[in-house]
Amino acid sequence: MDFSLSDNSRDYLSRVQDFIDQHIAPYESNYRKENQRFNAGPNWREWQVPPHVAELKAMAKKAGLWNLFLPDAELGQGLSTLEYAPIAECMGHSLLAPEIFNCNAPDTGNMEVLYHFGSAAQKARWLEPLLEGDIRSVFCMTEPDVASSDATNMQTTITAQGDEWVINGRKWWSTGLGHPDAKFAIVMGLTDEDADKHRRHSMVIVPLDTAGVHIERMLPALGEYDAPYGHGEVVFDDVRVPKDHIIVGPGAGFKIAQGRLGPGRIHHCMRAIGAAERALDMFIERGTSRIAFGQPLLKLGGNTERLADLRVAIDQARLLTLHAAWQIDKVGAMQAIKAISSIKLVAPQVLQRVVDETMQLYGGAAMCHDTPLPDLLAVAKSLRIADGPDAVHRATIAKTEVRAWQERMNER
CATH class of the missing domain: 1.20.140.10 (Butyryl-CoA Dehydrogenase, subunit A, domain 3)
Structure with a gap:
């Protein structure tokens, strides 16, 4: 095993560190103050992103320091997991840096899902704007009424009806649900309760403006609302999405x-x-x-x-x-x-x-x-x-x- 930095990794690490030192670190204290001013309290509908964040993102994108997590030379920067690891450590020195480089959760995970498992239509509609940083996304897995440490307990149902999937259930700690640019959630739920326990669940893409999606509240994590992303509780009440919104197919969750x-x-x-x-x-x-x-x-x-x-x-x-x-x-x-x-x-x-x-x-x-x-x-x-x-x-x-x-x- 050789954990030494490749030339590619060393180059990106140096550039990311320089960008953080020059542009992000000097802004961090002001970012917290602005965030508190723009996003005080639980009223997530009024949350907004401090304007300088978009300026920093544009600078990072122009510098080629964008989507560094994705091992694709066209959509990302072509770094392997091992090559990206020290760059992720560098970003970890700053609470803001991952977002500036479009490398923040839960969007990275959702982008990886769509990149590896999404259909061509799903990639065009959802992955491309995520990669551009034009929209944000949510991942809905944890539920309040079951022990979610055992994911096979999930009770949210995803039922086939005609040419649609109908989703019913409640999710919480859905990170990113309060973000003003959040446009869709990847929802994991039960499609076949009689199947093998690891083939019972599926993932579907649910646009957040779909009828029946009710965001009830943002949950404070240790007293902080983590605005402008937030961790929300959301109810899916007879939410209907087209059949082609399922990822891979039934049972692949x-x-x-x-x-x-x-x-x-x-x-x-x-x-x-x-x-x-x-x-x-x-x-x-x-x-x-x-x-x-x-x-x-x-x-x-x-x-x-x-x-x-x-x-x-x-x-x-x-x-x-x-x-x-x-x-x-x-x-x-x-x-x-x-x-x-x-x-x-x-x-x-x-x-x-x-x-x-x-x-x-x-x-x-x-x-x-x-x-x-x-x-x-x-x-x-x-x-x-x-x-x-x-x-x-x-x-x-x-x-x-x-x-x-x-x-x-x-x-x-």
């Missing part, structure tokens, strides 16, 4: 989900590592510049040892994530399931640990938005739920380990 979630988790985890690096820089800066009891904070209370442990933890998480990226490129997401589950377990935990220790050094300043620490903590904790609870990842890892052990025993 889990197959598509695995294809969507594999590379997307690499992106999440590498961004988490980038965020952890930012928090670690803040740990060192605070620890060396603040004096208490006659000494720098770094020299008190075991903070030097904590710094060393955090450094090692980040580096371990990075290597594990790069290994998962390498596996996806070599054998595909389905065959890399243990590696993917491992990074989903480890990377958010490491970010949360680094942020928590850094907050201890910052004291009261860490509790408000004078620093990015509250947002970084929210990202870490949210990932540990949005990407599935730790227990599920551990169960997947353990199951694959037992299976591998049994195969080894049978070969003897």
